[in-house]
Amino acid sequence: MKVFAYLVPLLALIYSYPRLIVGWLGEENPWTSYLYMYGFGFVFFFCGILLILKTKSCQLGRGRDTFWFNILLGGFVAFASFHAIWIYLALYMPVKGGL
Amino acid sequence: MAPEFSIDLSNQAMIAIAIVVVVYVAAITLFGGYFARFNANINDFFYSGQRFAWWLPAASMIATGIGSYSYLKYSEQGFNTGMSSGLTYMNDWFIVPFFMFGWLPIVYFARVKSIPEYFERRFNSTARYIALTIIMAYMFFYIGYNLFTIGVAMRGMFGINPLYTVPLVTIFLGAYVTFGGQTAVIFTDLFQGVMLYIAGGIAILAGIWALGGFDEFWAYLPITHRLPFTHLTENPKFNTAGLFWGEALAGSIAFTFMNQGFIMRYLTIKSMADCRKAVICNVMFTLPVSAVIVGAVGWIGKSLVMKQADIGGAIPGYDFIDVSNSFHTFLIVCWITVKQNHWVFGFVIAALMAALMSTIDTLINACAAIGIYDIYKPLIKKDADDEHYLKAARYASIIATAIGLSLVPLFYMQKGSLMSLHYKGIMIIIPSIVTTIFMGAFWKRFNATAACVSMITGSILTVITVFNPEWIDPLAKFVGGPVNGVYIYMRALFGMVVTAIIGYIVTLVTAPASEEQTMGLTIQTLDQSMAAYKGGTPNHVPGKKVRELVYHLDDTLPSETISLPKNVMEELKAEDGDMIYMEDSRWWLGGLRSLHVKAYTGKHTEGVIMPTSVRDASYLENEQTVTLEKIF
Numbered sequence: 244m245k246v247f248a249y250l251v252p253l254l255a256l257i258y259s260y261p262r263l264i265v266g267w268l269g270e271e272n273p274w275t276s277y278l279y280m281y282g283f284g285f286v287f288f289f290c291g292i293l294l295i296l297k298t299k300s301c302q303l304g305r306g307r308d309t310f311w312f313n314i315l316l317g318g319f320v321a322f323a324s325f326h327a328i329w330i331y332l333a334l335y336m337p338v339k340g341g342l
Numbered sequence: 343m344a345p346e347f348s349i350d351l352s353n354q355a356m357i358a359i360a361i362v363v364v365v366y367v368a369a370i371t372l373f374g375g376y377f378a379r380f381n382a383n384i385n386d387f388f389y390s391g392q393r394f395a396w397w398l399p400a401a402s403m404i405a406t407g408i409g410s411y412s413y414l415k416y417s418e419q420g421f422n423t424g425m426s427s428g429l430t431y432m433n434d435w436f437i438v439p440f441f442m443f444g445w446l447p448i449v450y451f452a453r454v455k456s457i458p459e460y461f462e463r464r465f466n467s468t469a470r471y472i473a474l475t476i477i478m479a480y481m482f483f484y485i486g487y488n489l490f491t492i493g494v495a496m497r498g499m500f501g502i503n504p505l506y507t508v509p510l511v512t513i514f515l516g517a518y519v520t521f522g523g524q525t526a527v528i529f530t531d532l533f534q535g536v537m538l539y540i541a542g543g544i545a546i547l548a549g550i551w552a553l554g555g556f557d558e559f560w561a562y563l564p565i566t567h568r569l570p571f572t573h574l575t576e577n578p579k580f581n582t583a584g585l586f587w588g589e590a591l592a593g594s595i596a597f598t599f600m601n602q603g604f605i606m607r608y609l610t611i612k613s614m615a616d617c618r619k620a621v622i623c624n625v626m627f628t629l630p631v632s633a634v635i636v637g638a639v640g641w642i643g644k645s646l647v648m649k650q651a652d653i654g655g656a657i658p659g660y661d662f663i664d665v666s667n668s669f670h671t672f673l674i675v676c677w678i679t680v681k682q683n684h685w686v687f688g689f690v691i692a693a694l695m696a697a698l699m700s701t702i703d704t705l706i707n708a709c710a711a712i713g714i715y716d717i718y719k720p721l722i723k724k725d726a727d728d729e730h731y732l733k734a735a736r737y738a739s740i741i742a743t744a745i746g747l748s749l750v751p752l753f754y755m756q757k758g759s760l761m762s763l764h765y766k767g768i769m770i771i772i773p774s775i776v777t778t779i780f781m782g783a784f785w786k787r788f789n790a791t792a793a794c795v796s797m798i799t800g801s802i803l804t805v806i807t808v809f810n811p812e813w814i815d816p817l818a819k820f821v822g823g824p825v826n827g828v829y830i831y832m833r834a835l836f837g838m839v840v841t842a843i844i845g846y847i848v849t850l851v852t853a854p855a856s857e858e859q860t861m862g863l864t865i866q867t868l869d870q871s872m873a874a875y876k877g878g879t880p881n882h883v884p885g886k887k888v889r890e891l892v893y894h895l896d897d898t899l900p901s902e903t904i905s906l907p908k909n910v911m912e913e914l915k916a917e918d919g920d921m922i923y924m925e926d927s928r929w930w931l932g933g934l935r936s937l938h939v940k941a942y943t944g945k946h947t948e949g950v951i952m953p954t955s956v957r958d959a960s961y962l963e964n965e966q967t968v969t970l971e972k973i974f
Binding site for chain 2: 257258333
């Protein structure tokens with residue numbers, strides 16, 4: 244039963260999230276693709292973070308685990324920021340080659 | 343689809359290109375063959391004795407990750423859909439926590455030699471051979487696909503039937519893997535990785551130069567082609583929703599978790615800390631840079647075509663670019679932008695060969711490892727000496743190469759872009775096994791019956807969707823993906839979901855996996871695994887490296903041990919019996935001459951004392967100093 248307590252909200256999220264962003268921005272908008280990738284990506288990544296902490300595979304304060312944990316979080320932020328800046332530059336820099 | 347001849351080479355150009363390619367391939371074969379001397383036993387042949395510093399396997403992964411198919415496939419995709427072609431190289435971060443703190447330490451500390459072996463230890467021998475079948479299908483698919491794309495390139499340049507070129511190339515590249523083993527693969531890949539970046543860089547710079555600079559390139563690139571993401575659902579064969587579920591999850595897990603070639607690279611590394619450095623380097627730097635190297639010629643090609651349309655003809659000083667056969671985007675754009683210079687183009691083609699060799703050598707070595715550890719040793723000859731297994735490993739390499747070669751005609755019978763041909767196959771093969779690996783590694787209760795039933799049923803149901811794609815419709819609709827009947831990536835999601843559901847249900851109705859079966863093989867039991875690896879309680883206190891110590895021999899010491907002065911032990915933060923990594927002080931050897939030993943405090947005040955057996959096993963040379971590092 245415990246698993247359903249997690250599963251039902253997760254399925255609700257998977258079903259409603261893409262509809263929410265498509266309804267808000269439209270399918271054509273490049274930010275919709277970005278939010279789809281990083282929204283679901285964050286859910287998966289966050290599950291991984293919870294798992295490694297809960298199972299004590301990563302123990303903050305042990306050896307260099309804290310360092311690697313910070314790298315994991317920083318890496319996610321870095322990739323998300325990098326792609327966001329890329330979309331911004333693609334949309335707002337002058338174009339000669341059409342749409 | 344038979345790609346036709348696409349660039350017009352003079353006889354002189356053909357000879358120049360052929361000379362560069364043959365010289366290059368011969369040099370690499372000799373270079374790889376040199377490292378055969380570092381294969382003292384079967385463990386060295388496949389795993390190089392877990393001795394290397396992180397940067398050496400990490401750098402060699404550049405060449406492993408870029409196949410000959412990468413240049414052709416991503417340039418074609420880049421020309422058609424733009425910079426989103428690089429997405430498959432830049433969406434791996436989501437799985438990194440699972441890999442870095444889960445799967446990697448599990449296989450590393452459990453000293454798992456092959457992924458099927460993990461299945462036997464975690465589940466049973468039935469699971470092992472089901473997994474072996476799927477993994478071998480995956481590896482042979484990659485070998486065949488690589489050879490197919492080199493055939494495409496050869497046909498595009500020379501118009502020669504791949505029936506002749508592909509077997510010829512296969513014989514050359516099989517040679518150094520067969521004799522050199524993993525050490526040869528790592529060192530040649532290191533060299534070839536540099537070659538790939540230089541050649542890719544030349545092709546990119548020539549293209550940017552032809553366009554008149556980066557500003558012109560960017561300005562002429564349509565907005566759709568500038569974006570890092572493709573449309574969410576529009577293109578049935580390349581859309582963001584599908585790419586997330588099929589490629590970022592299933593594909594990335596397959597490439598990092600079950601690609602025996604990559605796993606073996608990590609297993610050559612000296613410590614878990616260095617493994618993690620290699621992971622970060624690979625995902626954060628190597629893959630994004632590689633995405634640019636292999637895809638940029640396609641982006642440049644699109645920009646050039648747009649500029650030609652704008653100015654009403656060819657760019658002054660260059661031939662008109664016409665990409666009528668997109669299979670050959672890379673060759674056509676590169677040939678014209680280097681102004682038909684035979685030698686420069688020959689160098690780029692040699693890099694294409696390098697890409698092929700560096701990917702296939704890893705795959706062949708990995709297939710041979712599975713062949714020896716999972717088939718030959720357990721089923722055919724259990725107790726032979728190392729010399730026998732080394733010989734068998736070389737035969738296994740030849741057989742793996744031949745099987746890959748035999749698959750090439752199948753690719754010629756398919757239709758679609760190079761990218762879709764690739765993923766069509768991969769997305770059928772991987773879903774059930776990546777899900778089973780995931781459940782086995784991260785869910786302690788998951789048992790052997792569930793693993794076997796879910797792998798078989800999941801695979802069968804995934805294959806059936808090829809003939810009944812409408813089965814995928816509800817799932818694709820549920821996750822907001824495209825519902826179009828042309829499923830490539832969504833098929834992987836379907837396969838993962840059905841495998842997980844079946845695995846979950848079967849686990850619940852059967853007895854949980856026993857403690858012995860999960861010990862050290864799940865994320866929950868990693869502490870026991872580390873203790874077993876060390877042969878004692880791990881010491882996690884970070885210490886410092888101690889460099890440039892002279893060594894002396896003393897054969898009264900037990901084997902696999904060294905004696906250190908008290909001050910050195912304190913600097914290392916080591917206690918008696920801790921595992922120490924000892925290497926030749928020349929850092930640039932990357933651990934080629936090194937060994938893991940146990941350290942004890944001696945009464946002497948300087949240097950390292952070791953028995954002759956330790957000196958020999960670490961390949962240390964006389965008069966050389968050593969550097970020490972505590973592992974744990």
